[in-house]
Amino acid sequence: MGVYEELGISPAINASGKMTALGGSVLDDTVVAAMAEAARNHVVMDDLMKVAGEVIAKATGAEDGCPTTGAASGIAIAVAALVAGMEPDRIERLPDPGDRPHEVLLLKGHSVNFGAPVRQMVALGGGRVVEVGSVNKVTAAHVEGAITGRTAALLYVQSHHTVHKGSVSLADMIAMGRRHDIPVIVDAAAEDDLRHWPATGADLVVFSGGKAIGGPTSGLVCGRRTLIEACRAQYTGIARPMKVGKETVLGLLQALRTYGDDEVGDGGRERMAALAAQLGGLPGVTATVERDEAGRNIHRAVLTVDPVTARLDAQGVARELAAGSPPVFLRDHQANTGRLSIDPRPITVAEEAELVTRISALLGAG
16 A cells, blocks of 8 residues: 555546646656655755755756745745845845835736736735736837836746737847846746746746656746845745755755656657547547647647537546546646647556546446
C-alpha cells in the first residue's frame, strides 16, 4: 500500500498537465535524491539562497535568481522588492507601502485568476493593481496614460489564461518601462523556455519550479542583480510565511541542472496522434492533435464531444472520469464548448492505456 492509499486517497491519473491542483510534477529520481540528501543535513540558509541564485542565473541567463515557494509568491516578492527595496523599515511595514510608489499597471486581459487572483499577489507585496484598457483592446497610449509618479512596476502575464488579442506586446511594455524608468515584471510561470523571457529585457521574471521545470512545488524570480538582492531581503518581511525549505531549494536546483535532458523533440505529437486515432473512433468523438495555445512545444490530443451521439456532453465526460477510481483528469478548460484535451507530459504509457479503456467504457464502446 502506498502513502496515499494509507491516507485513504487514490493517486490520480493526470492527463491535464502540470497543474497545481494535481500536485504539479512527478519528480525525477535525481530530484528526489537531492531532496532526501538535503533533508539529512543542516545548512546556513542565507548561503544556500545566494548559491542557488548562481545556479538559477546559469539556467536562465539572468544576472541572479531567488528561489520561492511558487510563482504566486514570486510575484508578491518581486512587487515587494520594487516597493520596499532593501530598507528594513520599509520591508517590515509591508504590505503598507507608505509614501512609496506602489501602483502596478496590469493589462486588463492579464488580470486573471490562476487559482487565486494575480491582483491579490500584487497586494501581498504592497502593490495596488491598476488595470489598463479593455480585455480585448489595450494600446500603448492606454499604458502610457496610466503611468504616474505612483507607478512602481509594469506587470506582464504570459499565460494561456490571458488575452493577447488586441493587446500590447511585451516588447512594447519593456520599451515603455525603459522610457519611464519603471521596472517590468514578467510572470512566465508555466513557460518552458527559461532563457527567452529574461532575454527580452524584463527586469524580473517569475517561473514556477513545479511546472515545466519538473521540480518540487517551488518557484523562482530571476533578473537584475540589485533587484534580486531586494527579493532575498523580503524574507525578513512579507516573504517570511512563504519561506522555501532547504529540501525544496535543492530539488529545484537539481531540476534546473537536468532541465531539457529528456525532452521529446516533437512535444508529444506522435504519441498524441496515436492516442487520437484510438479515441477518434468512439461514438460522438472527433479527435485531433493541436499545439499548445500559448505557443509552447506541447501537442495535445483534443476530443470534441457531440452530446447527442455520445449521450454525454464534454463536461459530463470529464466529471465521470474524475469521479472514477482511480480518478482521471482531462484538460477541461474548454469543456463548455465541447472540447477536452489530453496533455502528453504527465501521463505514462500505462496510464494512456487506462485512459482509453475508461473513456471507451464510458461512451459504450468497451
